[in-house]
Amino acid sequence: MHWIDAVANELVKRGGRQVIASGISISGHVHIGHSNDVFIADAVRRAVGELGLEAESVWCADDYDPMRRIPWPLNEGELAERYKQYLGFPYANIPSPDPNYRDFVDYFSRPFIESLKHFGIEVRIHSGAKAYRDGRMADLIKRSLENSETIRSILNQYRDKPLPDNWLPVDVVCENCGRISTTRAISWHGDFVSYRCEGADYVAGCGHEGEADYTSGGAKLTWRVEWPARWKLLGVTCEPFGKDHAVRGGSYDTGKLIARKVFDYEAPYPIPYEWVSMKGKKLSSSKGVVFTLKQWLEIAEPEILRYFIFRSKPMKAKVFDPGLPLLDLIDEYDLVERAYYDKTDEAGKREEQQRRIYELSQVGRVSETPIRRISYRFAAVLAQVTNDEEKIIKVLISRGMLVNPGELEIKLALRRLELARNWVMNYAPEHLRFKILEQVPAEILAALTPKQKQALGQLADDLAGREFTPVELHNHVYAVAEMTGQKPNELFQAIYRVLLGRDSGPRVGNFISALDREFVVSRFREASL
RNA sequence: GGGCCCGUAGCGCAGUCUGGUUAGCGUACCGGCCUUUUAAGCCGGCAGUCGAGGGUUCGAAUCCCUCCGGGCCCGCCA
Numbered sequence: 379m380h381w382i383d384a385v386a387n388e389l390v391k392r393g394g395r396q397v398i399a400s401g402i403s404i405s406g407h408v409h410i411g412h413s414n415d416v417f418i419a420d421a422v423r424r425a426v427g428e429l430g431l432e433a434e435s436v437w438c439a440d441d442y443d444p445m446r447r448i449p450w451p452l453n454e455g456e457l458a459e460r461y462k463q464y465l466g467f468p469y470a471n472i473p474s475p476d477p478n479y480r481d482f483v484d485y486f487s488r489p490f491i492e493s494l495k496h497f498g499i500e501v502r503i504h505s506g507a508k509a510y511r512d513g514r515m516a517d518l519i520k521r522s523l524e525n526s527e528t529i530r531s532i533l534n535q536y537r538d539k540p541l542p543d544n545w546l547p548v549d550v551v552c553e554n555c556g557r558i559s560t561t562r563a564i565s566w567h568g569d570f571v572s573y574r575c576e577g578a579d580y581v582a583g584c585g586h587e588g589e590a591d592y593t594s595g596g597a598k599l600t601w602r603v604e605w606p607a608r609w610k611l612l613g614v615t616c617e618p619f620g621k622d623h624a625v626r627g628g629s630y631d632t633g634k635l636i637a638r639k640v641f642d643y644e645a646p647y648p649i650p651y652e653w654v655s656m657k658g659k660k661l662s663s664s665k666g667v668v669f670t671l672k673q674w675l676e677i678a679e680p681e682i683l684r685y686f687i688f689r690s691k692p693m694k695a696k697v698f699d700p701g702l703p704l705l706d707l708i709d710e711y712d713l714v715e716r717a718y719y720d721k722t723d724e725a726g727k728r729e730e731q732q733r734r735i736y737e738l739s740q741v742g743r744v745s746e747t748p749i750r751r752i753s754y755r756f757a758a759v760l761a762q763v764t765n766d767e768e769k770i771i772k773v774l775i776s777r778g779m780l781v782n783p784g785e786l787e788i789k790l791a792l793r794r795l796e797l798a799r800n801w802v803m804n805y806a807p808e809h810l811r812f813k814i815l816e817q818v819p820a821e822i823l824a825a826l827t828p829k830q831k832q833a834l835g836q837l838a839d840d841l842a843g844r845e846f847t848p849v850e851l852h853n854h855v856y857a858v859a860e861m862t863g864q865k866p867n868e869l870f871q872a873i874y875r876v877l878l879g880r881d882s883g884p885r886v887g888n889f890i891s892a893l894d895r896e897f898v899v900s901r902f903r904e905a906s907l
Numbered sequence: 908g909g910g911c912c913c914g915u916a917g918c919g920c921a922g923u924c925u926g927g928u929u930a931g932c933g934u935a936c937c938g939g940c941c942u943u944u945u946a947a948g949c950c951g952g953c954a955g956u957c958g959a960g961g962g963u964u965c966g967a968a969u970c971c972c973u974c975c976g977g978g979c980c981c982g983c984c985a
Contacts (some may be wrong), residue, residue, distance in 0.1 A: 384924080403985055443985065538908095538982060579983085601985050625910050625981040652912070652979080690921090693912060695979075706919075710933070728922065728931080756947070777949085810946080815950085829983085856943045870945060882945050889946090 380734045381691055382418070383576070386425035388647060389433075389616055395890040396431060398422045399614040399646065401438030401504070404469045406449030406663030408490035409670055410683060410698065411654035413497075417687050418618040418649055421738055435501045436612055437491075441470045441483040442507040442598045444549075444559035446580060449486070450666025465581040466557035468598070470507035486663075493671035497680040498741035504612065513596035518568070518641065519592045522547045522599055523566050527638045529603055532635045538628035540844040546571065547603040551596055554586035558598065569593045595708045602629050606637035609646055612721050616647040621693065624650035651692035657699050669700060672754050677801040678708060679793070685711045685739040699871075700805045708754045711739070719748035745786075752779045752791045757798035759884045762812055765799070767792060773892050814893070822875050823905060830872040833862040835906030837873075840891075842899045852887030876905040 379811045380385075389396050400419035402412045419435045427434040445468075447453075448461045449761035452475055464472045464482075477487035483505075491503060509515050522529060528549050534540045546563040550573040560583035561573045570589045577583035590596030599607055607613065634645035653660055658841075659667050674683050677700065686707060690696065717729070718736045737744055752774055760770060774780040774791060783791070802811055826834075836858050842848075846854060859869040873890075874883045879897075885890060889896055 379925080381924085405985080440985075446984070536982080620980090621911060622980055622985085627909075628981060629985080650911085655979095691912095691924090695912060703919085706933075710920095713933080731922090753947085759946070852939085852944060852947090860943085866943070867945085874945085884946055885944070887944080887947080 380688070380731060380738065382421045382425050382688065382738060383734070385422050385616065385647065385649060385871060386429055389422070389426055390429045390431050392615070392647075393431075394615070395613075396423070396426050396433040396615045398426075398433065398435045398612045399438060399608070399612060399617040400435065400501070401440055403433075403440040403443045403650045404486050405443070405445070405447070406666070406831075407486055407668045407670055409654075409661045409663055409668040409864075410674060411492075411661035412663075413671060413683070414651050414654065414687055414696075415618055415620075416494065416499055416501060417497070417684060418651060419616075420501055421684075421688065422616055422618075422649070423500075424738075427436055435499075436504050436614075437494075437501040438504045438608065438612075439483065439487055441487070442468045442508050442510055442558075442595075443601075444557070444578075445457065445469055445472060445482075445749075446559065447664045449664040450668070453666075462562060464556075466559040466578060468507065468551060468558045469640065470505075471551075471556060472876050489670060489672050493675060496675055496741070497671065497684060506598070507595070509611065510592075510598050514611065515599070515607065516593035518611060519597065520569075521640060522603050522607065523571070528639055529636055531633055533602060536632060547600050548592065548597045549600055550590045550592075551598075552584060552586055553588050553590065553596075555584035557581065557583070560584070563597070566592075567879065571597050573597075596720075597839070599650050602632050603636055604639075605629055605899055606633040606641055606643065606645070609633070609637055610641040610643045614646045615742065616649065618649035618651055618692070621650050621651055621652055624648065649692055654696045654698050657701075669698065673700075677797050677805060678692070678704065679797065680741050681739045682711050684741070685714070685735065688733050688738040700801075702807055702810075704801070704805070705754055705758075712751055712754075715749060715751070715856045718744075747784075747786065748785055750780075752794055754794060754798055756888075757791075757794045758802050758806065758810065759888065760892055761799035762802055763884075763889065764894070765795075769892075769894075773888075811878065811881055814877060815879050818876050818901070818905060819879065822879060826872055826905060827864075827868070829862050830862045830868060831906045833858050833864065834872055834876065834902040836862065838899045838902035838906060841895060841902070850887075851890055852885065872905070876901055 398419040400415035402408065402415060416437050423433045423435040444466050445464055448458060448465065452458065452461045457475055469483050470481065474485040475808050476485055479488060494501065523546060526546050530541050530545050544564070546566060548563050548571055549558050550561040550563055550571055551558045552561050552573070552575040556573060559578045560575050560581060562576050563571050563573050565572050567794060569591050571592055572589045573587070575583035577585040598604065615673065619630065630648055634839070636644040637645045653662060656667060656669055661667050661669065662682070674680070687697065714732050714736050718733055756779065760773060764770060770792070771780065771788060775783070779792060780787060838853070842853060855873070858864050859866040870886060871881050873886060874880050877883070
């Protein structure tokens with residue numbers, strides 16, 4: 379059984395309406411590592427729904443957290459200077475670097491939120507900042523303040539250095555300098571917390587002393603308390619989270635205790651997961667090691683990312699590489715897809731699992747008509763040769779990559795062409811990239827041997843005379859090489875040189891048949907003179 | 908100090924939760940197909956003491972214990 383279903387079963391056993399939460403700090407661009415969170419939460423929602431229980435998934439923006447570090451790309455040049463003043467501010471109170479976005483949070487989170495629908499994710503968006511400002515957290519804050527002593531002792535169980543006696547579980551926004559990470563709460567009464575702006579290790583405080591109204595956003599709960607408070611507020615029954623929270627004595631452990639003792643709430647069913655790294659480097663929004671959902675959609679179908687997440691167990695480390703290894707991932711997906719539609723009599727344990735992974739990878743429902751895709755690798759070649767859609771379809775059909783294609787198949791093929799085109803431009807290794815020469819440099823023409831020239835001329839005549847299929851054409855190159863008394867190798871080189879200016883390239887048959895015939899004929903003729 | 912993940916064919920991995928016929932897949936490699944294939948296709952083949960040791964069991968890659976090696980996280984904040 380797939381782990382998503384195992385979780386769903388457990389939730390169904392517990393019964394009741396299910397709320398699966400996910401969320402992250404808006405510390406920069408939201409990347410595909412963060413997507414783990416939402417993707418898992420939403421998949422559980424879907425699986426629970428399939429079992430007939432009401433379920434909802436929520437994505438929480440932790441947008442009232444302080445900015446500890448200026449995230450990429452705001453940490454470069456003039457912007458860095460401008461944003462330095464906001465260190466320690468709650469994200470929600472920082473302006474956007476771009477006038478097209480409302481604020482800092484909008485700037486970093488909107489592209490992510492807008493991408494979600496393309497991946498089939500249906501979540502409710504919850505803003506932490508808004509909850510604080512609207513007073514929806516007020517009761518929970520009050521309860522936390524009343525139970526400060528209990529909370530402190532729970533946290534101290536896992537701390538080397540105990541929290542001070544007068545510690546309070548709130549972080550106050552300084553009304554003078556606007557920072558939240560610099561203040562220390564001193565005491566509280568009614569709806570107010572008094573504080574002093576003392577500073578943090580990465581930014582100085584302003585020394586201001588005052589009182590903040592926590593019922594309207596003047597203060598937030600400290601993370602380890604905020605989390606269980608949010609479970610209570612939203613009625614969370616299940617939540618995936620990064621392995622950092624999952625360590626013994628980590629925020630899940632303390633949250634569980636706080637939830638029970640302070641909020642009279644049972645902690646949600648936990649789903650710890652590993653992070654995603656990119657070429658071995660941990661994804662980091664603040665450091666700019668990012669790969670966003672938007673970037674993903676430019677080079678691969680959304681199903682592939684879902685597959686990437688659901689194919690392995692949540693605690694397995696996932697390594698993403700948008701270069702050549704991406705193609706292996708896509709091939710693997712294509713294979714699973716093909717197997718899904720190839721009906722087999724006996725479905726073993728493994729097949730069963732693969733089928734389920736495929737289903738979970740789908741953006742919507744599984745297509746009833748079998749899906750056939752063209753090879754991404756070939757698309758990467760074809761995309762560099764032409765962008766004439768009609769021609770592309772013709773080539774694909776002539777090569778047998780599309781057989782009596784329906785509308786859907788053509789649409790998928792053209793989309794993949796587009797994705798592959800973007801991939802080649804931005805992520806492909808140099809040796810897979812080529813460009814048709816607009817003109818052949820004189821030195822290339824001069825370096826051609828008489829035999830090569832003769833062969834190219836012959837090819838030009840033959841191509842002008844009749845239509846060749848890719849295979850025929852490839853064979854014909856050999857024939858011409860023999861006819862002109864040279865090794866095939868020499869002719870291949872000549873062909874690549876006059877077309878690409880290089881010694882090698884894509885398979886000649888495919889390659890040339892993808893090109894405009896007139897163009898090839900005139901190019902070969904020119905070279906033969 | 909505590910916790911997690913990984914170690915299976917040259918390389919990348921699945922299978923481990925729920926133990927059970929000759930341990931799979933991709934890739935690389937080798938060979939074949941079309942008299943010939945620089946990055947297409949199809950077919951076939953090679954290759955593994957399942958990190959090591961011990962235990963449980965009729966039976967262990969799978970469960971338990973110990974150890975070795977690699978990686979990550981927490982012990983500030985999130």
